[in-house]
Amino acid sequence: MIVGVLRETAVDERRVALIPDDVRGLASVDVIVERDAGRSIGFSDADYRASGARIAERAEVFARSDIVVWVKPPAYPLDSVRPGTALIGFQEPLHRSDVIAGLRTRGIESIGYETVAHSRPDIDALSAMSRIAGEVAYAQGRQLCSAHGAMRALILGCGQAGLAAITAAVAHGDEPTAIGNRPDQESLAIQHGAKTFLPNPVGLLAHLAAEPPDLIVCAAVHRGNRGPLLLDGAALDILRPGTVIVDLVAKSGGNCVATIPDRDVTLPNGVIVTHRSNYPTLRPLEASVAYSAATAALLKTYSITEKQW
Known part of the structure; x- marks a missing residue:
């Protein structure tokens, strides 16, 4: 061979x-x-x-x-x-x-x-790259934030990238909330340092209004599928000026309606939406x-x- x-x-x-x-x-x-x-x-x-x-x-x-x-x-x-x-x-x-x-x-x-299935961790390059991407993307997004000191972070998705972003948030002294699509993801999110876990994105709008985040990391996608749209126009309108959204899954359709692959976009309300195709290469x-x-x-x-x- x-x-x-x-x-x-x-x-x-x-x-x-x-x-x-x-x-x-x-x-x-x-x-x-x-x-x-x-x-x-x-x-x-x-x-x-x-x-x-x-x-x-x-x-x-x-x-x-x-x-x-x-x-x-x-x-x-x-x-x-x-x-x-x-x-x-x-x-x-x-x-x-x-x-x-x-x-x-x-x-x-x-x-x-x-x-590659999660059951084959020896050949699961996607999970390995996702973990690095989650860490790097969180740090990159944090640098764009106008807030200072401890930040309120929201992590959409509890796969490998999302869990890595939660860990990165804790390492920076921030307070991460995680949203998953299954109740069984709660224990993993909490183990990685999430302060709060929401088991269903249906409550996302209410959470954004009650606890406006400084930084949102979008990492909700099932491998091989399109990512669900979680941040629509109504969700973006709730956010404060200077809020940063890092969409890790733009090439799978994106979790945010305003994401443009490989671009930084500043919306009329001052919200910044960013994506890079290749965070692990950093x-x-x-x-x-x-x-x-x-x-x-x-x-x-x-x-x-x-x-x-």
């Missing part, structure tokens, strides 16, 4: 799908790494050679590999991918469904981390280590003939 590792080309992307230490651990796998794939986080081509990988140009990576791994989909067409290849990484199925279908007609399978080494561990674990159990792990 030959595995190819691409140099990332998405805007501002600094991660790499496999780090040298994990290449070294793939004893029965031949690895080809695109030139300069790890340079942005301090891994040279010499580091990869020392781990047992070959360095090649992109064309050779695609020509020789049975499996190609990436973090985010390449910013160029995949016309050169040969039939029989498996592409492993984040696939963005809501936005790339036509591309994925077209590749499948050519005999090319797209294996997305968006479809911690590129930490994120690459976690992502690479999941990729290596998947490759060790992957069946080329069945195109599944």
Whole structure:
């Protein structure tokens, strides 16, 4: 089995799908790494050679590999991918469904981390990235807030990103309230430091009026699905000027009606809505280590003939 590792080309992307230490651990796998794939986080081509990988140009990576791994989909067409290849990484199925279908007609399978079950934590790269995103997004949103000192935070969603945002809020000395869609999420939210838990978003408007937050982190989405709209026009009208909304799920439809992907938007009432596609890349080494561990674990159990792990 030959595995190819691409140099990332998405805007501002600094991660790499496999780090040298994990290449070294793939004893029965031949690895080809695109030139300069790890340079942005301090891994040279010499580091990869020392781990047992070959360095090649992109064309050779695609020509020789049975499996190609990436973090985010390449910013160029995949016309050169040969039939029989498996592409492993984040696939963005809501936005790339036509591309994925077209590749499948050519005999090319797209294996997305968006479809990995929580029951497989060893290969659950999405949860690992979500935890980093929740922490980073909270800190980024807090910097935009006009409030000072301890802040009142509202976390929408109690998945991995939401729980990480709760933990980050506590670390900053803030008072987080969490909203989930299931009562059984309450214990997790409280364990991570939530002061209050609301088990149903139906009470959101009343909560916004009674306890106006300084910072809202939107992280409510089920993997592979569109995110529910939780902050509509009526909710935004309640918020005070200077309130910051960080929408982590804009690429899945967004939890806020005013979210524009990769933009900061200031509404007429002074509310700031922000989104970035790639919060984990702000911690590129930490994120690459976690992502690479999941990729290596998947490759060790992957069946080329069945195109599944």
